[in-house]
Amino acid sequence: MNDLSASSQITYRAVPIRPAVARRIRGLSDQALAWLFITPTIVLLLAINIFPLVWTIYLSFTNYRANRANAPTIWLGTDWYQSILTDPDIWAAMQVTAHFVVWTVLIETVLGFGLAFLIDKKFRGHGLWTTIILLPMMLSPAVVGNFWTFLYQPQIGLFNYVVAFFTGRDASSFQMLGDVTLSPWAIVIVDAWMWTPYVMLICLAGLRSIPDYIYEAAEVDRASNWRQFWSITLPMALPFIMLAVLFRGIENFKMFDMVNLLTGGGPGSTTEVASITLKRAAFESWRTGYSSAFAIILFVTVFGLANIYVKALNRVKSR
Amino acid sequence: MSASNAAHSVVEPSTGSRRFAGLLVILYAIITMVPLAWIVLTSFKSPDDAISYPPKVLFKPSLEGYCNVFTTRSRQTQEFIQTLGAPRGLCDNIARSRNMVVAGPSNYVPRFINSLIIAFGSTALAVALGTLSAYGFSRFRVPLKDDLLFFILSTRMMPPIAVAIPIYLMYRTVGLSDTRLGMILLYTSVNVSLAVWLLKGFIDEIPREYEEAAMIDGYTRFQAFVKVVLPQATTGIAATAIFCLIFAWNEYAFAVLLTSGNAQTAPPFIPIIIGEGGQDWPAVAAGTTFFLVPIVVFTVLLRKHLLRGITFGAVRK
Numbered sequence: 175m176n177d178l179s180a181s182s183q184i185t186y187r188a189v190p191i192r193p194a195v196a197r198r199i200r201g202l203s204d205q206a207l208a209w210l211f212i213t214p215t216i217v218l219l220l221a222i223n224i225f226p227l228v229w230t231i232y233l234s235f236t237n238y239r240a241n242r243a244n245a246p247t248i249w250l251g252t253d254w255y256q257s258i259l260t261d262p263d264i265w266a267a268m269q270v271t272a273h274f275v276v277w278t279v280l281i282e283t284v285l286g287f288g289l290a291f292l293i294d295k296k297f298r299g300h301g302l303w304t305t306i307i308l309l310p311m312m313l314s315p316a317v318v319g320n321f322w323t324f325l326y327q328p329q330i331g332l333f334n335y336v337v338a339f340f341t342g343r344d345a346s347s348f349q350m351l352g353d354v355t356l357s358p359w360a361i362v363i364v365d366a367w368m369w370t371p372y373v374m375l376i377c378l379a380g381l382r383s384i385p386d387y388i389y390e391a392a393e394v395d396r397a398s399n400w401r402q403f404w405s406i407t408l409p410m411a412l413p414f415i416m417l418a419v420l421f422r423g424i425e426n427f428k429m430f431d432m433v434n435l436l437t438g439g440g441p442g443s444t445t446e447v448a449s450i451t452l453k454r455a456a457f458e459s460w461r462t463g464y465s466s467a468f469a470i471i472l473f474v475t476v477f478g479l480a481n482i483y484v485k486a487l488n489r490v491k492s493r
Numbered sequence: 494m495s496a497s498n499a500a501h502s503v504v505e506p507s508t509g510s511r512r513f514a515g516l517l518v519i520l521y522a523i524i525t526m527v528p529l530a531w532i533v534l535t536s537f538k539s540p541d542d543a544i545s546y547p548p549k550v551l552f553k554p555s556l557e558g559y560c561n562v563f564t565t566r567s568r569q570t571q572e573f574i575q576t577l578g579a580p581r582g583l584c585d586n587i588a589r590s591r592n593m594v595v596a597g598p599s600n601y602v603p604r605f606i607n608s609l610i611i612a613f614g615s616t617a618l619a620v621a622l623g624t625l626s627a628y629g630f631s632r633f634r635v636p637l638k639d640d641l642l643f644f645i646l647s648t649r650m651m652p653p654i655a656v657a658i659p660i661y662l663m664y665r666t667v668g669l670s671d672t673r674l675g676m677i678l679l680y681t682s683v684n685v686s687l688a689v690w691l692l693k694g695f696i697d698e699i700p701r702e703y704e705e706a707a708m709i710d711g712y713t714r715f716q717a718f719v720k721v722v723l724p725q726a727t728t729g730i731a732a733t734a735i736f737c738l739i740f741a742w743n744e745y746a747f748a749v750l751l752t753s754g755n756a757q758t759a760p761p762f763i764p765i766i767i768g769e770g771g772q773d774w775p776a777v778a779a780g781t782t783f784f785l786v787p788i789v790v791f792t793v794l795l796r797k798h799l800l801r802g803i804t805f806g807a808v809r810k
Contacts, residue, residue, distance in 0.1 A: 218685060219685065223682055224648075230659045303515075324535070367528065473652065
């Protein structure tokens with residue numbers, strides 16, 4: 175991710191300050207000031223992020239339980255890792271997560287790119303409508319999950335009413351959140367509603383970065399609109415689309431709040447994404463050691479996948 | 494391309510396709526606004542209207558939802574209510590029509606105050622730390638600069654639940670569990686990575702010649718930072734602050750796992766607002782609407798910087 179951001183922005187290489195200026199500097203040396211400025215942030219992150227992470231790694235090798243803090247802690251080695259990686263329930267959760275991530279990212283990318291493409295036509299009032307479209311992604315996922323449970327109510331919910339109105343089915347004949355086949359899609363719909371604007375915004379930046387003269391040249395060569403789209407618009411916007419996919423992929427792999435409020439992982443475990451499994455193990459059955467091991471596995475997975483993806487993204491960008 | 498738009502650049506879309514695009518976008522905008530509009534409407538409904546079928550678009554507006562979310566009420570007998578004086582205020586009036594009296598403010602009020610304190614506290618801290626670090630990274634040669642910056646960003650890749658487990662244990666040991674200070678520190682640590690990355694971008698864009706000129710005039714490096722760079726970076730700092738504020742305001746996972754009564758913020762509280770006989774939807778909707786208003790204002794204020802904020806400064810217009 176670092177290469178990525180560094181390459182898409184203007185980077186100022188550390189230019190040595192001219193001697194005339196350097197001689198004028200009084201007080202702290204630049205090096206001392208640099209550390210003075212950076213250290214507080216690093217200390218905070220070490221205390222609140224890195225120390226706990228190291229602790230988690232330690233706990234993942236033990237049988238520690240947070241609700242029995244005084245019980246003797248036994249070193250278990252990699253037992254938890256082995257049992258997690260061979261546990262069919264964990265793989266089921268990973269499948270649910272994969273279903274959620276793949277479909278949300280796919281829908282959001284298609285819709286988001288389509289919207290960006292249309293907005294880029296710069297019709298009258300596009301600024302206002304863009305701001306309106308952006309609103310859902312700024313809201314609290316918890317609040318969104320909560321009010322969508324209201325919209326999904328079979329007897330009184332607006333969603334069921336609208337579906338019933340257009341399909342002629344009875345509104346109370348289906349339950350978006352209580353049905354084994356529908357609930358995985360219910361969470362996909364809400365996430366797509368909320369995060370399509372995010373992809374749209376990034377794609378729009380991509381479309382606007384394509385210089386006009388390329389289209390003008392294509393126009394001179396009498397390339398059709400269709401041809402222009404496939405050979406100019408899409409390839410040139412691709413790094414941006416891939417960036418949006420990366421960010422959404424990471425976020426949705428970690429998804430907790432919205433799903434927790436919509437379904438809580440239910441019915442059964444049909445919408446139990448990895449974070450919900452983790453929460454159940456960590457804060458309901460208090461299997462701290464076990465859940466620490468699972469947390470590390472998830473972190474390594476996200477980190478690994480993201481790194482592979484960024485390599486691919488950089489290859490696309492350098493083409 | 495016909496002769497009709499010969500006056501424009503050849504790549505300008507035709508009026509027809511432009512209108513068609515506008516139509517589709519507006520259609521999407523309207524559909525996407527329906528759920529949000531529905532919640533705002535529901536907050537002004539009476540409990541009966543809120544759960545009627547088919548859903549009511551036209552109804553007699555009522556402030557009962559807002560009253561219910563801000564007050565607690567107790568059920569009393571008709572005789573007891575008659576012994577009381579005239580109803581005090583609008584909410585008491587509504588409560589009495591349902592054989593209840595207002596007993597006091599609800600738990601939503603302290604939760605909302607917690608949200609305010611924690612969001613503003615963590616934002617101030619994150620922006621202060623972020624500005625200093627961003628300036629350090631932007632202007633000085635720092636050993637392992639790229640690794641440090643990547644380390645700062647990578648702390649955002651942990652699933653929140655994974656972070657919550659050790660934080661829960663650590664806070665329990667040092668006595669920070671369910672305290673506002675604990676939540677402020679936690680949110681600061683999450684926000685500071687965003688703040689460093691965003692602000693580094695903004696500060697990179699300020700020409701370093703300004704500071705050098707100031708230093709030639711006799712300012713120290715620190716004075717140049719305070720008197721030259723900070724005023725130039727005001728827009729960037731404000732935009733970053735709003736992003737941090739939105740994150741802290743919206744955060745749910747840490748809040749629901751690490752707080753219970755004392756330091757709980759509004760997001761974990763709103764879903765558990767229960768009325769008599771199930772969920773009190775107008776009250777939930779009112780709590781939601783009230784909670785969303787600042788976000789809508791912020792979004793409008795931020796719209797020029799949104800892109801930069803949501804991509805950690807990776808994409809700039």
